[in-house]
Every structure is written in structure tokens, then in C-alpha cells.
Amino acid sequence: MFSSLGNRLGDIFDRLRKRGALTEADVETALREVRVALLEADVALPVVKDFITHVKERAIGQEVLKSITPGQMVVKIVYDQMVATLGGEGAEINLLATPPVTMMIVGLQGSGKTTSTAKIARLLSTKKRKKVLMASVDVYRPAAREQLKILGQEAHVDTLPIIDHEKPLEIVKRGYEKARLEGYDVFMVDTAGRLHIDDALMEELVQLRNVLKPTETLFVADAMTGQDAANVAKTFHERVGLTGVVLTRVDGDARGGAALSVRHITGCPVKLMGMGERIEQIEEFHPDRIASRILDMGDVLTLVEKAAETIDREEAEKLAQKMGKGQFDMNDLANQLRQVTKMGGLGGLMGMLPGINKYKNQIQQAGIDEKMISRQLAVINSMTQVERKNPKVLNGSRRKRIATGSGTTVTDVNRLLKQFQDMQDMMKRMNKLGEKGLKRQGLR
Numbered sequence: 001m002f003s004s005l006g007n008r009l010g011d012i013f014d015r016l017r018k019r020g021a022l023t024e025a026d027v028e029t030a031l032r033e034v035r036v037a038l039l040e041a042d043v044a045l046p047v048v049k050d051f052i053t054h055v056k057e058r059a060i061g062q063e064v065l066k067s068i069t070p071g072q073m074v075v076k077i078v079y080d081q082m083v084a085t086l087g088g089e090g091a092e093i094n095l096l097a098t099p100p101v102t103m104m105i106v107g108l109q110g111s112g113k114t115t116s117t118a119k120i121a122r123l124l125s126t127k128k129r130k131k132v133l134m135a136s137v138d139v140y141r142p143a144a145r146e147q148l149k150i151l152g153q154e155a156h157v158d159t160l161p162i163i164d165h166e167k168p169l170e171i172v173k174r175g176y177e178k179a180r181l182e183g184y185d186v187f188m189v190d191t192a193g194r195l196h197i198d199d200a201l202m203e204e205l206v207q208l209r210n211v212l213k214p215t216e217t218l219f220v221a222d223a224m225t226g227q228d229a230a231n232v233a234k235t236f237h238e239r240v241g242l243t244g245v246v247l248t249r250v251d252g253d254a255r256g257g258a259a260l261s262v263r264h265i266t267g268c269p270v271k272l273m274g275m276g277e278r279i280e281q282i283e284e285f286h287p288d289r290i291a292s293r294i295l296d297m298g299d300v301l302t303l304v305e306k307a308a309e310t311i312d313r314e315e316a317e318k319l320a321q322k323m324g325k326g327q328f329d330m331n332d333l334a335n336q337l338r339q340v341t342k343m344g345g346l347g348g349l350m351g352m353l354p355g356i357n358k359y360k361n362q363i364q365q366a367g368i369d370e371k372m373i374s375r376q377l378a379v380i381n382s383m384t385q386v387e388r389k390n391p392k393v394l395n396g397s398r399r400k401r402i403a404t405g406s407g408t409t410v411t412d413v414n415r416l417l418k419q420f421q422d423m424q425d426m427m428k429r430m431n432k433l434g435e436k437g438l439k440r441q442g443l444r
């Protein structure tokens with residue numbers, strides 16, 4: 001997430017920390033570099049100016065410069081300011097209104113509106129146990145309503161049955177009535193987008209808003225479009241009135257400009273962020289955790305939450321027993337790899353570990369990348385059950401067959417087998433040590 005900005009700031013702060021004593025001039029120089037880094041990340045100029053002014057006010061004070069760790073304190077001040085710029089406390093979707101709570105999702109075409117509508121609906125139904133009804137009023141784009149219906153099926157969330165030639169306002173009225181009569185907690189409306197802001201679109205949104213009186217009007221912004229996203233959000237806010245922003249494609253190589261500009265420019269909080277194409281890849285937007293990730297301080301809280309959501313305790317205990325008895329096989333390894341994928345893949349997980357950015361090159365050189373897990377799973381899938389249970393039978397010709405079958409190379413197959421062997425060796429050693437041994441080594 002926002003790794004180029006993170007790397008730039010990381011370099012600046014590393015130099016600052018190494019200095020020991022700092023003068024005002026040192027801080028000025030560092031802040032000039034921070035300013036350039038923010039501008040290059042496409043953060044809007046007024047936001048950058050405000051950011052630097054605030055940091056400077058606090059960092060150049062005598063207390064900071066005379067402290068034992070001035071560099072560290074400047075970093076802390078930058079972190080605090082980044083949290084504030086990203087929105088401070090963070091804001092949740094408002095579900096407190098009388099049900100059905102109404103929600104309108106707006107934005108430009110292609111920003112990820114429909115996907116986000118379904119992602120949010122799924123989030124509310126699985127995490128908050130809400131009964132959600134969705135409807136698309138995009139009657140202009142062919143198949144837009146079908147797209148939402150299909151996503152709804154995937155998310156196990158109801159969509160309003162489609163009636164041909166129905167007008168947007170009629171759809172909204174019918175949907176709201178259905179939601180009210182059938183006891184839905186939330187009614188979500190996915191609206192039409194255009195490639196650019198235009199009057200007809202805004203007029204339609206205003207009419208829809210007047211009828212639906214939404215509790216939440218969420219603007220979907222593509223994080224890849226940088227500060228433009230914030231400026232478009234501002235126009236929507238002025239015309240339609242927004243209650244929050246959903247930032248999409250934060251998983252890509254977005255530079256951070258949208259995330260850092262949108263709150264300042266619109267006054268609206270970012271409430272959620274899209275972290276991939278899959279329906280479950282959406283997260284709440286916690287400014288403190290995101291600032292930590294940008295500044296490479298890690299985000300252990302999110303990591304722990306993801307683990308709690310993904311890992312089934314009973315399964316984990318069963319696995320531990322298997323390991324203890326030396327019965328861990330390729331099927332178990334495949335399950336482990338699938339869990340890593342569910343938790344956001346290697347890239348996602350590593351981004352949450354403090355200080356990992358510094359090791360990026362080594363990690364890449366070791367062949368560890370996003371696709372590694374899917375390659376490894378493909379290799380295991382191409383093995384027979386006998387091979388999975390007892391990988392020792394894998395001779396040269398079997399390895400070649402597996403490589404061909406999985407679209408990988410024999411080197412990939414060998415690497416996985418080596419990894420598996422290492423894991424088994426480690427488990428054997430642990431078991432030999434036993435409880436006493438572990439205690440002696442201070443591991444328990």
C-alpha cells in the first residue's frame with residue numbers, strides 16, 4: 001500500500017534518526033524532502049502545505065530538538081499529522097437510522113461502484129448480521145443491473161428483481177417499499193456513473209437523493225487517479241451531498257494522493273477501502289493503521305483481526321496434533337497456503353509487518369512474490385493423492401509431469417518439495433526436543 005511514498009519517507013527518516021542531535025536547519029531540510037515526496041505521491045498542494053506547516057510548528061520547538069531522540073520525535077510528529085490528514089479517528093458506516101437504513105453509492109463510471117456496493121452489502125450481512133437489499137438504477141449501461149445481481153448471488157445478498165424499462169426513480173421507490181415491507185435492515189442503491197461529471201448525471205442523483213433521503217451517500221473514488229479523485233469527490237459533495245468516501249484499488253500501485261487529499265478537500269471521511277477484485281477484499285479505513293503502514297511501522301492490529309477471521313481454531317488444533325505426530329502432508333500445506341491467500345496474500349500480509357519495506361529487494365530476489373502461492377497451489381493440485389500423502393515417491397519423471405500439469409517448472413516443484421522437507425525436519429526437531437527441551441530453550 002502506497003509503497004513508493006512509504007519508501008521515500010522511510011529513507012528521509014532513516015537519515016534523520018542517524019543524525020543524533022538535530023538543528024532547525026536539519027529539520028527544515030527533511031521537511032523539504034517530505035514535501036517533495038508528498039507532491040510526487042500526487043497529494044494536492046493545499047494539503048501538502050497544511051501538512052508541512054503543522055509538522056514544522058511542532059517539530060521545530062525546543063523540546064523536540066533538545067530531546068534525546070529528536071529524529072524519532074520528528075517521525076512521531078509526522079505520523080500524528082498523517083493520521084490527522086487521513087481523517088483522525090476514522091468513521092464507520094452509519095447504521096443507526098430507522099430501518100431500512102438507506103444508502104446511495106455514487107461515482108464516476110469504472111471507479112468500482114458496483115463492486116463496492118456488493119462488497120459493502122456482504123460486509124454488512126456477514127459482519128453486522130444485517131439483512132440487505134441492493135438495487136441498481138443504472139438503466140443506461142447494458143447489463144449493469146445484471147452485474148449487480150450476479151455479485152449479489154456471489155455475496156449471498158438479495159437484489160431487487162429487474163423489471164425492463166423501469167426508470168431510476170421507480171426502481172428506488174419499488175426497492176424501498178420492498179425493503180420496508182419485508183423487514184430489510186439496509187437498502188443500497190447503486191447509481192449510474194459517467195466517464196466525466198455531467199449535469200444530467202448530477203440532476204438524476206439529486207432527484208434520487210430527494211426521494212430516497214439516504215442515511216449514507218458514499219462516493220466511490222479510484223485511488224489510482226490520485227488527487228483528481230478528491231477533486232471529483234468535491235464536486236459530487238457540492239451537488240449531491242456526501243457522507244463518506246470509499247477508496248478503491250488501494251491494492252494497486254496507487255501513490256497515496258487520493259487517500260491523503262480527499263478528507264482535507266471534501267471534509268468527508270474515507271470510510272472503507274477496496275483492496276482487490278474479490279468480493280471480500282474490502283476493509284474499514286483506520287487512519288492510524290494506514291499511517292503506520294505508510295511509514296513502515298506495520299499494522300499488527302489488522303493482521304491479528306485477519307488471522308482471527310480466517311483461522312479456524314479447531315482446524316488449527318488438529319493441524320498442531322498432526323504436526324506433533326509427523327503426519328503433516330501436502331494437503332495440509334495446501335490448506336495453509338489457501339489461508340494465506342484468504343488473509344490477503346503474501347504481499348498483503350507482508351505490508352502489515354513493521355520494517356518490512358527495507359527487505360523488499362531481498363524478498364524479491366528469493367523469488368517470494370504474489371504469484372508464488374498460486375504457483376505452489378498449482379503444483380500441489382497436480383499431484384496425485386498418493387504423492388500428496390507421501391512426497392518421497394516423487395522421482396524425476398513424476399516431478400516433470402507435475403511441472404507440466406501445473407504450468408510451472410521443475411525448479412518450482414523442487415523448491416516446494418525442499419520447503420516441505422524443511423518444515424518436516426523442523427517439526428521433527430521440535431518433537432524430539434519435547435516439552436522439556438522447549439522449556440530449556442526458552443520457547444515455552
Ligand code: GDP
Pocket residue numbers: 107108109110111112113114115116193247248249250251252273274275276277
Ligand atoms: P463501476 O463502473 O464504477 O460500477 O465499476 P465496477 O464495479 O464495474 O468496477 C470496475 C473494475 O474495477 C472491475 O473490474 C472491478 O473488479 C475492479 N475493481 C473494483 N474495486 C477494486 C479494488 O478495490 N481493487 C482492484 N484491484 N480492482 C477493483
